[in-house]
Amino acid sequence: MRAFLSCLSVKKNKQKPRYQEAIILASETSFTVNEIKALYDLFKKLSNCIYDDSLIHKEEFHLALLRNSHKQNLFADRVFDLFDVKHNGVIEFEEFVRSLSIFHPNAPKEDKITFAFRLYDLRQTGYIEHEELKEMVLAILTESELTLSDEEVESIVNKTMMEADSKGDGKIDQEEWKELVEKNPALIKNMTLPYLKDITLAFPSFILNTDFEE
């Protein structure tokens, strides 16, 4: 908790984006320039929680999501890995904004469907396979401290595979995933963050305190 509370003290930033960069980001994402300013203050807090380097490390990401920097969570790891577009072990500000933009209520549904597919495609094969699905079900059961028998888990996974795998080849491709989401839109409900609709109103102090380089 102490480490998390330290997030609240914004430290000196080392990678202050230029105003022009914010304009470009705004033009290429669902955010306005003011919202990107607000996101920058949020980013500064998150990225200096543990390491004072204005980069979000996995431990800092876990601390924000799970309130514990050392807690294991398959799904938080997957989200982090997708945000870390450069695959260099940290999330930079631009990666943070571009990835969060997919979670904006105004972002295209197609982008949300694709992002969710990539989250679930653990081995990045282009398919969600039976074993991956089972691994994720087992992970959420562990996370929730719930116990199901192997037969029950298999039954859930098999039923889902039968429902989604319309081509019958034993794996779920992007097209089948999209069809499944069209039938059950709630499957991507966690791909939309209402907070992002108007982050400047939700966090007005961010705007007041933000100092982009002109």
Added chain:
Amino acid sequence: PCFNAFDIISLSQGFDLSGLFEKD
């Protein structure tokens, strides 16, 4: 069981990015 596996998985705390926006 009558749950879709993805319905269950989506309940993970690791997917709840609202945690990023909590002030304290």
